[in-house]
Amino acid sequence: MKKYHLPLFLVILSFQSFAQGQLKKYVQESTVPINSIEADYADDSDLEEISKAIGDARVVMLGEQDHGDGATMQAKTRLIKFLHEKKGFNVLAFEGDFYGLNEGWKQLPKNQQNIQRFLQQNLFGVWTACQQCSDLLYTYIPFTYKSDTPLEIAGFDNQLIFKHTIDSLTFTIDSYLHRLNIPFVKSSEYVNEFKPALHNLTQRQLRIKMTADKAALSRFIVMAETVLSQIDSSELETFDYMLLKNIKEHAKELLYMDDFHAYAVVRDRQMADNLRWLAEVEYPNEKIIVWAANVHIMKNADSALKYKQYAHDWMGTVFTEDSLRNQQTYVLGFSSKAGSYKRVGQSESKTVPKPKKNGFETWIDEKLAYAFIDFKRFRSENPSFSDYFPMKGFGQQNAIGVWADMFDGVFFIRYMIPCDEIK
Numbered sequence: 001m002k003k004y005h006l007p008l009f010l011v012i013l014s015f016q017s018f019a020q021g022q023l024k025k026y027v028q029e030s031t032v033p034i035n036s037i038e039a040d041y042a043d044d045s046d047l048e049e050i051s052k053a054i055g056d057a058r059v060v061m062l063g064e065q066d067h068g069d070g071a072t073m074q075a076k077t078r079l080i081k082f083l084h085e086k087k088g089f090n091v092l093a094f095e096g097d098f099y100g101l102n103e104g105w106k107q108l109p110k111n112q113q114n115i116q117r118f119l120q121q122n123l124f125g126v127w128t129a130c131q132q133c134s135d136l137l138y139t140y141i142p143f144t145y146k147s148d149t150p151l152e153i154a155g156f157d158n159q160l161i162f163k164h165t166i167d168s169l170t171f172t173i174d175s176y177l178h179r180l181n182i183p184f185v186k187s188s189e190y191v192n193e194f195k196p197a198l199h200n201l202t203q204r205q206l207r208i209k210m211t212a213d214k215a216a217l218s219r220f221i222v223m224a225e226t227v228l229s230q231i232d233s234s235e236l237e238t239f240d241y242m243l244l245k246n247i248k249e250h251a252k253e254l255l256y257m258d259d260f261h262a263y264a265v266v267r268d269r270q271m272a273d274n275l276r277w278l279a280e281v282e283y284p285n286e287k288i289i290v291w292a293a294n295v296h297i298m299k300n301a302d303s304a305l306k307y308k309q310y311a312h313d314w315m316g317t318v319f320t321e322d323s324l325r326n327q328q329t330y331v332l333g334f335s336s337k338a339g340s341y342k343r344v345g346q347s348e349s350k351t352v353p354k355p356k357k358n359g360f361e362t363w364i365d366e367k368l369a370y371a372f373i374d375f376k377r378f379r380s381e382n383p384s385f386s387d388y389f390p391m392k393g394f395g396q397q398n399a400i401g402v403w404a405d406m407f408d409g410v411f412f413i414r415y416m417i418p419c420d421e422i423k
Contacts, residue, residue: 022382022385023378023382023385023387023389023404024358024363026378026381026382027360027363027364027373028363028365030373030374030377030378031364031365031368031371031372031373031412032046032049032050032371032372032373032374033046033368033370033371034046034047034075034368034369034370034371034372034411035370036078036370037071037074037075037078037370037413038074038078039074039077039078039081039135039136039140040135041078044082044086047078047079047082049372049374050079050082050332050372050409051082051086051087053330053372053374053376053377053408053409054083054087054330055330056328057287057328057329057330058279058286058287058288058328058329059275059279059287059288059290059325059328059329059330060083060089060287060288060289060290060329060330060332061290061292061297061316061329061330061331061332062076062079062080062289062290062291062292062297062332062334063292063293063294063296063297063331063332063333063334063407064076064292064293064294064334065293065294065334065335065336065341065392065393065395065396065416066293066341066343066395066396067124067126067127067293067343067419068126068130068341068342068343068344068346068349068350068418068419069334069336069341069413069416069418069419070130070131070132070341070416070417070418070419070420071132071336071339071413071415071416071417072334072336072411072413072416073127073130073132073133073136073419074132075334075370075411075413076136076291077132077133077135077136077140079332079411080092080136080140080151080289081136081140083287083289084144084149084151084289087287088287089286089287089288089289090149090150090151090152090286090287091151091152091153091154091278091283091286091287091288091289092141092151092152092153092154092288092289092291093153093154093155093156093275093278093288093289093290093291094123094127094153094154094155094156094157094291094292095124095155095156095157095271095291095292095293095296096122096123096124096155096156096157096162097122097123097155097157097159097160097161097162097164097165098155098156098157098158098160098242098243098246098274099155099160099164099165099168099169099172099243099246100122100155100160100162100163100164100165101122101123101153101154101155102154102155102239102278102282103164103168103172103239103243104118104122104164104168105118105152105153105154110142110145110150111142111145112138112142115138115141115142115145116137116138116142118164119137119138119141119153121162121163121164122162122163122164122165123137123155123162125344125345126343126344126345126419129344129345129421129422130344130419130420130421130422131419131420131421131422132419132420133419134422141153152283152286154278154282154283154288155274156271156274156275156278156290156315157267157271157274158246158247158249158250158253158267158270158271158274159250159253159267160201160202160246160247160250161202161204161207165202166202166203169198169202169243169247170195170198170199170202172240172243173198173240173243173244173247174195174198176240176244177190177227180231180232180235182227182230182231183230184223184226184227184230189223190223193219193220193223194220194223194224194227197210197216197219197220197223198220198247201220201247201250201251201254207254210254211254211257214255217251217254217255218255220251221248221251221252221255224244224247224248224251225248227244228241228244228245228248231244237277237281239282242273242274242277245270245273246270246274249266249267249269249270252266253266253267261309261312264312264314265312265313268296268312268313268314268315268317268318269313269315269318271296271315272313272315272316272317272318272319273318275288275290275315275319276319276322276325279325292315294333294334294393294394294395295310295314295394295395296314296315296316297314297315297316297331297333298314298316298317298331298333298393298406298407299316299317299320299326299331299405299406299407299408300317300320300402300405300406301313301314301316301317301401301406302314302317304401304402304403304405304406305394305399305400305401305406306388306399306400306401307399307400310394310399316329316331329408330376330408330409331406331407331408331409332407332408332409332410332411333393333403333406333407333409333410333411334410334411334412334413335360335361335391335392335393335410335411335412335413336352336361336392336396336412336413336414336415336416337352337355337361337362337364337412337413337414337415338352338354338414338415338416339351339352339413339414339415339416339417340352340416340417340418341396341416341417341418341419342418342419343419344419344421345421349418350396352392352396352416353392353396353397353398355390355392355398356390356398358389358390359389359390359391359392359398360389360390360391360392360403360410361391361392361412364412364414368412368414369413369414369415370411370412370413370414371411371412372409372410372411372412373409373410373412374408374409375403375404375407375408375409375410376408376409378404379404379405385402385404386402386405387402388400388401388402389401389402389403391403391410393406393407393410
């Protein structure tokens with residue numbers, strides 16, 4: 001009797017098709033309908049499955065495909081209210097200025113007018129000038145300061161570029177280093193080079209000029225490393241020491257502006273360390289909501305993205321390398337099937353690309369406008385799953401990856417709308 005052997009590549013393709021079919025079947029059978037993304041929707045019963053999936057997590061990361069996704073901003077607002085009121089999350093950490101949103105926020109007298117002005121001056125305009133964010137930023141957050149459980153604001157981005165930084169950072173660092181009385185502050189280099197360069201980094205036009213001078217940036221980085229090396233180890237987890245590290249890494253980002261990979265690795269590794277500091281040092285007994293882009297919050301992105309030019313140490317990947325932090329973190333990505341998106345300040349909206357054939361977005365019941373899918377449960381039921389599949393999780397583009405390893409869950413929006421600019 002003759003024996004027939006399938007070619008190895010056909011066997012592999014057959015197995016991959018079966019494995020991907022498992023996930024597709026799970027999505028089609030386990031998708032949870034979400035009734036509304038309106039912030040004031042009265043019935044939260046549709047969010048209960050999200051609540052169960054999050055469980056006892058201390059950190060919940062909420063993504064967005066693009067900073068111009070208006071519908072996502074609405075959905076995140078509703079989720080933040082739910083997490084704050086029903087699950088005890090009392091800190092909202094933005095992909096924003098580490099100095100301004102931490103130190104500046106602490107100094108701020110909390111009333112509606114002050115909060116609105118402060119956020120407009122110290123957070124990226126893609127959110128502060130987006131109508132779909134206005135309820136959260138200018139109504140809900142101030143409202144919580146009339147209660148016993150205010151929502152604290154924090155920042156974890158080392159792009160130190162906003163008003164509180166412009167006004168106060170140089171003075172804060174200079175005062176800190178003189179208080180420590182390290183040798184470098186007594187040198188002519190500190191007075192004539194380091195301090196002026198530090199000031200230049202905080203001022204937009206001077207920063208642009210400094211970015212073009214690679215030698216000056218490199219010189220500043222060397223001086224910053226000298227400063228850090230002279231500080232006693234007892235200071236390593238203080239805010240001011242962390243701030244110095246952020247300043248040095250921000251200078252490195254500017255040095256690598258023409259190399260996206262190097263730039264992104266520097267920024268995201270520092271953001272991960274900032275988030276670690278917030279969770280373990282500044283707010284060790286609080287639950288934290290993280291507001292950032294999908295790309296920054298992905299777990300396992302160094303290995304789970306198919307195309308390696310994008311597969312590096314994004315913030316979520318670095319933050320969850322620690323097994324305890326991984327266990328205590330739930331990462332919720334966002335995906336949309338159709339519609340359009342536009343950031344505040346852009347002249348024209350862009351069309352959401354169609355999903356790939358048999359892509360994740362095509363698996364969702366056509367009748368559902370919004371939905372939740374818990375990948376974490378799928379992983380627990382299928383621990384050997386490691387198949388690539390297309391999903392619009394990396395920006396608005398279709399990207400191939402083991403998305404079930406990168407997001408713990410996905411909030412699906414069938415029809416995206418752009419951010420409307422506040423007039």
